[in-house]
Amino acid sequence: MQPLLIHAGVAMAAAMHEVADLLANAKHVVVMTGAGVSAESGIPTFRDALEGLWSTYSPQQLATPEAFARDPELVSRWYDERRMAVLKCKPNPGHYALAKMESSMSAAGREFTLLTQNVDGLHVRAGSERVVELHGSLTTWRCTETGRTYRDLPEPFDEYPPVSEDGGLLRPGVVWFGEALPATAMRAATMALRECDLYVAVGTSGVVYPAAGFVHEAARSGAKTVEVNLEDTPLTQDFGVTLRGKSGDLLPELAQESCGVSL
Numbered sequence: 730m731q732p733l734l735i736h737a738g739v740a741m742a743a744a745m746h747e748v749a750d751l752l753a754n755a756k757h758v759v760v761m762t763g764a765g766v767s768a769e770s771g772i773p774t775f776r777d778a779l780e781g782l783w784s785t786y787s788p789q790q791l792a793t794p795e796a797f798a799r800d801p802e803l804v805s806r807w808y809d810e811r812r813m814a815v816l817k818c819k820p821n822p823g824h825y826a827l828a829k830m831e832s833s834m835s836a837a838g839r840e841f842t843l844l845t846q847n848v849d850g851l852h853v854r855a856g857s858e859r860v861v862e863l864h865g866s867l868t869t870w871r872c873t874e875t876g877r878t879y880r881d882l883p884e885p886f887d888e889y890p891p892v893s894e895d896g897g898l899l900r901p902g903v904v905w906f907g908e909a910l911p912a913t914a915m916r917a918a919t920m921a922l923r924e925c926d927l928y929v930a931v932g933t934s935g936v937v938y939p940a941a942g943f944v945h946e947a948a949r950s951g952a953k954t955v956e957v958n959l960e961d962t963p964l965t966q967d968f969g970v971t972l973r974g975k976s977g978d979l980l981p982e983l984a985q986e987s988c989g990v991s992l
């Protein structure tokens with residue numbers, strides 16, 4: 730092995746021990762996840778090229794109220810395809826590791842809050858309880874006329890755009906670009922960021938706000954900050970510690986070393 734590679738391996742091992750130590754001693758941990766955490770469950774991240782029919786559109790073009798108003802059939806079809814794909818996927822070891830860390834810390838009287846940008850519901854399916862879905866969920870849709878939400882939906886819909894019992898168009902229960910995050914989610918996130926002493930961002934490219942800015946709010950509260958990701962992001966230099974690798978590998982290792990939990 731080249732000396733440089735040996736050095737990198739030693740640095741990585743030291744960073745892993747440092748983060749495990751922070752997790753073992755923090756009083757209130759906030760973990761914020763992005764699409765990278767679900768990549769190993771087979772859900773393409775936003776940075777992956779969109780496959781097939783969708784390769785001609787970018788999420789920003791389809792994930793907006795204007796796109797839905799302009800072409801509700803196209804947009805509802807895109808979201809229903811993603812909903813059906815997600816229902817076939819399963820949580821991966823990274824999701825389970827976060828759920829085990831939460832239960833181990835709660836049992837020890839310590840706080841653990843999971844903020845997720847993901848709309849796939851995999852954290853809840855893995856057993857996480859204190860989950861704040863910042864950008865909503867693919868599996869709840871709501872009537873554009875009455876605002877009533879629906880969870881028990883045909884799989885897949887039998888018409889696009891789907892229509893609610895009240896006759897209004899059904900839209901996915903996600904936060905589109907240009908829409909405010911749910912007030913309840915923002916309140917919960919703001920409170921957790923104010924109180925936390927450790928903030929860990931996992932599997933996110935740090936480009937979508939206000940979620941991307943949470944690392945700065947946590948740092949202002951005096952929290953230590955950690956970035957766990959495959960690659961550097963525009964926010965890497967704002968984190969105190971960075972770990973590079975797959976969340977499905979690193980999170981179980983951190984759960985084992987910091988809380989003694991094995992998957």
Ligand code: BV8
Pocket residue numbers: 762763764765766768769774775776777788789792846847848864903904905906907908909910931932933934935936937938939940957958959960962974975976977
């Ligand atoms: C709002 C749901 C205001 C829909 C999504 C400053 C402040 C506030 C707003 C803005 C601002 N600047 C710009 C804005 C506007 C905009 C924005 O941020 N635009 C960006 C493009 C610049 N923000 C908004 O519009 C937000 N709304 O601010 O409203 C307002 C206030 C009052 C009243 C009215 C309005 C709403 C943003 C939410 C948009 N909805 N999702 C859907 O899913 O279709 S965003 C969506 O994209 C995701 O939820 C996520 O947030 C984002 C994708 O990012 P990531 O999750 O990070 O995924 P990505 O693929 O980019 O990266 C994955 C990473 O994982 C990579 O780094 C990769 O290396 C890594 N990785 C891959 N595999 C692995 C891995 N890591 C570890 N292990 C692996 N195996």
